[in-house]
Amino acid sequence: MEKVVLVTGANSGIGLALCERLLTEDRQLRLCLACRNTQRAEAARAALLTSHSGARVDLLHLDVGSVLSVLSAAQEIKARYNRLDFLYLNAGIMPNPAVDIRAFFTGFFSRNIINMFATAEGLLTQQDRPNSDGLQEVFATNLFGHFLLIRELEPLLCQPGHASRLIWTSSSNARRSAFSIEDIQHRKGKEPYSSSKYASDLLSLALNRHKNNQGLFSSVTCPGLVMTNLTYGILPSFLWTLIMPIMWLVSSAASTRVLFSSDNDSNGVCFPIDQIRIFTNTFTLTPYNGAEALVGCHPRCDAPSVVFTVKCRKLSFFAAPLVLPKARVAGSESKISQFDIRIWE
């Protein structure tokens, strides 16, 4: 049966790499690229068709940062498709990022160094602004537009006898302390990106709680640090080239990826709700690698209740079970009692 997959922000970076990989995995897919820029979307479609001739790739105009655009895109999706198997909520922005150089050097010579490179905690601020709907741009794009899209698509996503999956591209930068329920748009703070990603983790949990019984399952993944337009907006490319050796030094040769089920998963089906990289493999993270967990959510959804995948060399393979009990589930501490370890390469 032909599966329908929609990816937001599919024209570049992780979204585009995800589309490439999905088409490679499943030739039967009907893939819909939901993008705000028609020219870039057409270029992405052309590139996908060059590598996957004969693939079914549709385009849809969607600006997730605009309420009107989301509403009309949702109408269009409902008119075009009679099912939606996978909805990848990937579009995201980080406007006007600034790196705190002092915090970087303080962190670099502290025990917090690995955490700093993995999560950018305390390093990054952004300047957000209200959009034409009067919403904060980062909140509207990274979270609210996607939420509205899900709500509008419920008739397609929650069909009796058919399971649909939501897969969010979250971030290791998601931090509980950046998010406040009194200021969910993060109007007052300087870390709207971190706040929006934490809010998407929370939303995913809430969606699972309320929608699993209607056949809708939500997963959160973190791609690690990937060189894309987003990261090239943080530092100029020559600086990235300069700091590459440092990144290599602090990166371990291993990357651990963890997918595990929600605690109220009672029927043995896998609802991966988070993915963690321990010892970030920072500079090998191409969009192709960054899309790994996103692709992983696609075929592995019928896998056993706890899936813990390790890709590593000996040292961190043995270290992994030690760090696992501290694994993060949307900001809270969680214990994993069983796991299934597969060593990759």
Ligand SMILES: NC(=O)C1=CN([C@@H]2O[C@H](COP(=O)(O)OP(=O)(O)OC[C@H]3O[C@@H](n4cnc5c(N)ncnc54)[C@H](OP(=O)(O)O)[C@@H]3O)[C@@H](O)[C@H]2O)C=CC1
């Ligand atoms: N790169 C990294 O290290 C990490 C990235 N992420 C997340 O991965 C996701 C993809 O980012 P990445 O590939 O890195 O960066 P890119 O900038 O390459 O991709 C972002 C995509 O989102 C699209 N987009 C942005 N705003 C909107 C909007 N309002 N409506 C529709 N589409 C929009 C962009 O379209 P356009 O080309 O028109 O701008 C682009 O296709 C984001 O959610 C990001 O937060 C998470 C962790 C790490």
Ligand SMILES: CC(C)CCC[C@@H](C)[C@H]1CC[C@H]2C3=C(CC[C@]12C)[C@@]1(C)CCC(=O)C[C@@H]1CC3
């Ligand atoms: C010499 C210095 C100026 C070097 C600064 C290094 C930082 C630019 C990077 C260290 C950790 C990185 C990181 C991200 C961006 C770049 C760093 C802050 C992300 C925030 C990018 C987007 C994400 O979603 C998560 C990333 C975490 C790590």
